[in-house]
Amino acid sequence: MKKLYKCLWILLGNVQHSCISAILLDSHSYLHQNAAFQHTATQSSMYGTWYSENAVDGVRDSCSHTNTQTDPWWRVDLMKVYRVNRVAITNRQSSYSEIASRINGAVIRVGNIPDIYSNPICAVVSTIPSGATASFSCGGIEGRYVTVHIPGNGKVLTLCEVEVYGYLGGNWAVDGAATQSSTFGNWFSEKAIDGNRGLLQLYTGCSSTLNETNPWWRVDLRYIYRVSEVVVTNRKDCCAEQINGVEIRIGNSLESNGNNNPICAVIPAIPAGESYSYSCAGMDGRYVNLIIPGDMKMLTLCEVEVYGEDLSVLPYSLLSSLLMLFSGGICSSCKRIHKCDTTLVSNP
């Protein structure tokens, strides 16, 4: 991120609006680098010097290779938990169809368990032509490990490149700043983003407003996210029905304290002590608000979790000031922007 800042500030003074968009698009793809690149890979056995790491070296014609064995496998540790959208596999180049077809039946798994067979299956390879790269959609499966294995006897697993694309999968709310319309006792707004769903600490682990008209709670995520999911945990001690009718709103505006941003969901009810998930696929925003419209309402939240994709490495304020600064000028340095990006990509 620091490098991107540096790059942007170097460019200050001679870029315009469209160039800023180009930077943002490119910084987006910068974030969407191959998450497997140069991470630690292991395999069930090694043929010759066909190291497991050859499948994550960024070079598509150096390959990993097991011996002929029962159930050969290969695994990469991404070191962080990603929501994996896509895995791309490059097959070995060979004019012998019997070698190129060794990949047939390979199972791709993504998950948080280091064990080979325990994680959910993303895809099963039917076939990949000799030397070709095929992409498999994993629909955002969460995981730190990506495993490829071929079930059966007398199998060989050769992988010339395994690329993993996705986004970091954490709960972004815990890195945000919370606030609410009023505070009941010491039920501070931050308690809804303390990373603890509050079930073990009924009287200390939750946020609550006073009994008032239109009470609201808000988290500032500090950056813009494409929110996939919001998880809300209701109180367990009493009055679970108080959550009924809460609106979840997401957006970038602070007008009316953010309570005018678009609605992701209205909560009909959540049983006492339970955590319910609301899908907000495609809503972009820096602010997530929860509000109960009406008189004599109290908003109590034991945890609010926000999952989604980081849309920009830039804080929104810097972004908007840049857009204001440059709306109008003459774009003379798109080539320089490209140069900046190359540096970013090759030297992250």
Ligand SMILES: *[C@@H]1O[C@H](CO)[C@@H](O)[C@H](O)[C@H]1NC(C)=O
């Ligand atoms: C708010 O106060 C009113 C009036 O005292 C009461 O009737 C109502 O039940 C209270 N609401 C909550 C959610 O505590």
